[in-house]
Amino acid sequence: MTKENETKSMSLIVTKGSLDWAYPPFILATTAAAMGFNVTMFFTFYGLGLLKKDLKLNLTTLGNPAMQMPMMGMHMAMPNILSALPGAGALTGAMMKNLLKKKGVASIEELRELAVEADIELIACQMTLDLFEYDVKDMIEGISLGGAATYIEVAAKSDINLFI
Amino acid sequence: MADQILDAKGLNCPLPILRAKKALKTMSEGQKLKILATDPGSVKDFEAFCRTTGNELLESKQDGDVYEFLIKKTA
Numbered sequence: 437m438t439k440e441n442e443t444k445s446m447s448l449i450v451t452k453g454s455l456d457w458a459y460p461p462f463i464l465a466t467t468a469a470a471m472g473f474n475v476t477m478f479f480t481f482y483g484l485g486l487l488k489k490d491l492k493l494n495l496t497t498l499g500n501p502a503m504q505m506p507m508m509g510m511h512m513a514m515p516n517i518l519s520a521l522p523g524a525g526a527l528t529g530a531m532m533k534n535l536l537k538k539k540g541v542a543s544i545e546e547l548r549e550l551a552v553e554a555d556i557e558l559i560a561c562q563m564t565l566d567l568f569e570y571d572v573k574d575m576i577e578g579i580s581l582g583g584a585a586t587y588i589e590v591a592a593k594s595d596i597n598l599f600i
Numbered sequence: 601m602a603d604q605i606l607d608a609k610g611l612n613c614p615l616p617i618l619r620a621k622k623a624l625k626t627m628s629e630g631q632k633l634k635i636l637a638t639d640p641g642s643v644k645d646f647e648a649f650c651r652t653t654g655n656e657l658l659e660s661k662q663d664g665d666v667y668e669f670l671i672k673k674t675a
């Protein structure tokens with residue numbers, strides 16, 4: 437069905453860089469690529485951190501009442517007063533990573549490698565790079581730099597455009 | 601009869617699809633890939649995958665907790 441001249445395409449703007457928010461864009465991008473789409477991911481603001489070689493992803497527990505972790509046969513939400521404690525993000529992040537592994541869910545590192553393997557175009561927002569004083573040397577290989585116009589050109593030609 | 605068997609049991613979305621795509625890439629047209637999975641979401645996902653990519657879903661069945669798919673590489 438998919439012929440060379442009618443290859444579908446998808447673009448994603450990735451704006452969030454916590455462990456939970458990193459999943460939707462990488463899952464959708466790698467799946468679309470597996471389904472024959474040309475995929476472009478544009479990483480901006482906190483999403484840019486997902487391109488760092490060394491990922492230390494934690495959860496956003498504070499002010500997130502919908503987050504309920506399965507625990508001892510129940511579901512537990514974390515009260516804001518606990519989320520505000522130092523280390524809460526790292527602790528829940530570690531718990532979530534255990535849970536993901538137990539349930540056979542790929543790690544973000546694994547999905548990102550699959551994205552690179554699938555020739556997904558990874559574009560880092562130049563402005564965010566300057567703003568947060570990131571060094572492109574700390575980012576994974578094979579990414580390109582671009583700005584809003586670069587994204588708009590891709591989006592104008594894409595069948596699916598997502599902002600996550 | 602399948603030419604290749606992919607064991608995706610225990611893997612969750614989207615890994616069964618990604619692994620299947622990887623396996624299909626190494627196969628030639630007309631060959632058949634059998635996939636074993638435990639992810640209940642994979643039933644609808646393999647249907648969608650095949651409709652979109654043009655590969656043929658010859659079989660989709662369930663045996664206990666295991667889902668079995670047979671895909672003929674046609675694209």
